[in-house]
Amino acid sequence: CESLTRIRMGQNFFNGSIPKGLFGLPNLSQVELQDNYLTGELLVSGRVSPDLGQISLSNNQLSGQLPPAIGNFSGVQKLLLDGNKFAGPIPSEIGKLQQLSKLDFSHNLFSGRIAPEISRCKLLTFVDLSRNELSGEIPNEITSMRILNYLNLSRNHLLGSIPVTIASMQSLTSVDFSYNNLSGLVPSTGQFSYFNYTSFLGNSDLCGPYLGPCKDGVGKGNHQLHLKPLSATTKLLLVLGLLFCSMVFAIAAIVKARSLRNASESKAWRLTAFQRLDFTCD
Template sequence: MDMALVFLSLAKNNLSGVIPNSTCEASNLQVLELSNNKLSGKIPSNLGQCSKLFVLNLEKNDLKGTIPNIFANVTSLDTLKLGLNRLKGNMPSSLANCGSLEILDLRNNNIHGGLSTWIESFQSLGILVLKSNKFVGKIPLEFSNLLNLQILDLSSNKFSGIIPIDFMSLTEMANQTESTKTLEYQASIGVTYTNQMIIANKGQVIEYAKILGLVKSLQLSNNNLSSKIPWHTESLKGLIILNFSRIHFNGEIPNSLGSMVQLESLDLSKKELSGTFPAKLQQFTSLNYFNVSYNNLSGMIPQGRQLITFDSSSFSNNLGLCGLQNKISCSGSHHNPVSPSDKEDTTTVEDNILWDVGMGMGNAFGFCVIPNLGVQSASELWMP
């Protein structure tokens, strides 16, 4: 391997076999992009010799074993993408040395353990995707210190407990303006590596590159979280995707969620929610996906604005709901029963329009997260 090599991008080339140990001989390597191939075996433990490494993307291969403890000297790492492999075990302790990490994507592996021992090390983190692993324990309070976090996906794990109140004070998710972070890296040879987002959400796939700052998403679905939907969720007004489905929440839907007018996807399905349908939810103006099915909601579904555009599947299996959307008569009643929270708020709606989320690489627009190199077109990341 050429010692002077700085940028190596071989994504989407149908490569097979193991990653050669000679890769690590390129001590000046800044970007290593081998995603979307058929590479197998383990991640070489001597990758830690590449102390100048800024981007390591090995996602969507067939890599096995544990993530090696190689990050003690790779302190400049900005992007680490190891998703869609067959990795297992705990997070390596040396990863805590990567304080400048902005993107961490480990989706669809078998990684386990808790988060509290290492998450607070990443003060620059903007994108964290850990979906479809085996992480356990409570969501740590340290998340509230990640002020730059704009995309968080912890779905389909085994997290338990409640969502901490401080967790809802994430500054970037509360910010309704575009993030100023570019998530780009200029290699020393003049080539730009542009991080991109490809997010699959409810059957839609959208890809973001240059407008990545618009993408703000929170997905916690399919965990063992309990209690009620936090009333302070409405403080995250910059979100365009909010997915709390398949969580053991009970109680009413907070009326204040209606003030999150930039939302384009809201999923509160398959929970234990009860009470009347909040009237303020008809203030949404940008929704293209909405689901409150499989709950215990009651009353008339408001027919104003966008709620009237969703069919019965968005409201199904709520025995007490009625209205035009689910084609169930309200027995002559023309008004939705008003809950105490509905009486409080008559805020006018601001017409703010944004779009979806995901993670990936490339020069395009999407709903998953994937980083892209200015040399090789990025591979598309699948986010179920």
């Protein structure tokens, strides 16, 4: 079947494993096997069709670790592996997929850190790594993906603070960091002012608007101003200052009222009596 260019067998009842060497067919450009009952591992031989642009294996029962040879998918634009049982770390070779625009690894068992090499995929616009077992911090390198507009990292075990530099990602319109173990102050500048607050729920140590007040000392890492509580002496001085200002305003009001009353009395009408005279001139 070396002349085969597209495989579209999604939404069937196929079972068994993916044939070894399938991705090496020389003219293959598209593989759609989503929504079946395929099992086994994703086997990638050294040779991959240079025309292969889309791989959709969503919602099967595939398992095992992704092989380093996944880096051979250099021409793939869409890689959809969501809804399977893939486990282990996301290989760093994922950074070799320079044409990748959509990456969906959600609903799997991937563990370990988020490979910072993913930031080398400069054409990515969609990244979904939600509902896995990923841990560690959100890599700062992710902000170098300048045309990314969707990022979902929810329901993992991510730690640390949310990178402030995400605020400068003007193309990013939708994020979800909910239900992790993130901490610190959620930035409020740049793109963060457009994100829905539900994107940050489920992180008990996150704070900020709609999430509750920050603990003492939280926010310094994000270059946010942290106000110290006022001392008793300062509070007393503020109260005395307010009382003094109130007295000054009260006295000024009384003086103004009296001056207006005096001015009104000085302008009162004065009545002058007169008698009518009748006379003629000869």
